[in-house]
Amino acid sequence: MTEPLMRIEDLSVQFRVAGRGLFAKSQQLSAVNRVSFDINPGETVGIVGESGCGKSTLSRAILNLIPAAGGTVHWEGADLGTLDKKSMNALRRDIQIIFQSPLASLNPRMSIGDIIAEPLDVFEPELTRQERTQRAHEMMEVVGLRPDMAGRYPNEFSGGQCQRASIARAMILQPKLLVCDEAVSALDVSIKAQIINLLKRLQRDTGVAIIFVSHDLAIVRQISHRVLVMYLGKVMELAPSNELFANPRHPYTKALLDAVPRPDPAFEKAKSPTLLKGDIPSPLAPPSGCVFRTRCPVAKPNCIRVEPDLTEPSPAHKVACHYA
16 A cells, blocks of 8 residues: 555634723634545545635644644655654745735746745755756646747736646646645636646646645546545545545535536536525534534534544545434
């Protein structure tokens, strides 16, 4: 059995939130609550859920960009939480991130060629300027940009082209793990498909593992090998992609899938989707027991008293529900 590239165990992230009013006490917000999963070489794990469920916070905590309140992240056997700053910076070349806004993540004062080559300045300083430029041009061709565009600035590119440049910057060091934090949410439908196909091709050619954060289940289905469903900072379900979409166990997952439109008018007219009532509770005051119970269509009294554990009703399929 292949050893996981990264192992996340009981990872939690908490923030202190200032109280409202002059003398109000600050409160503790639990953004991520004891999340555990593995990432294997060459695998894509999709992380989905409604806005505010903790997806992006989880991805940043995994990369040690924000401090974790508890739990561990092991990278090839090493605990990232115990590494000093120098050791952590050395690992950055193997773990790269692509952000949601392609234009905002690029320095407007640098040309695209210099932006893509910048990681080489940090991690491969022995290269000459000509060698760095050549590597940047080669990477531009890989992601679908012409090398003669290298002298242009980000404001001269479309959103899709800027995201291609962000991918080129992340991949020029040939990382082992790529974190895509809502990497296609700011793009239109046709460009989304192109970027997804580009990521799949890069994974096939390089073997890079991907954590793909998104609220769009249709996109996640196209790219992910496994899918992790989050709600209010907790894992609701974790399963292989095909199994989760064919046989969702958690009521929240079923509701998310029902909300995905299909290009079939007859099917859309005939289906009776599961509609969630109410709003997401405040993470400052989460419900007792199961955090999803206030919106769950099958909640029972036991859900109020007892928090469900993440159990495995079938191989490789985990779900946190008393009645899954």
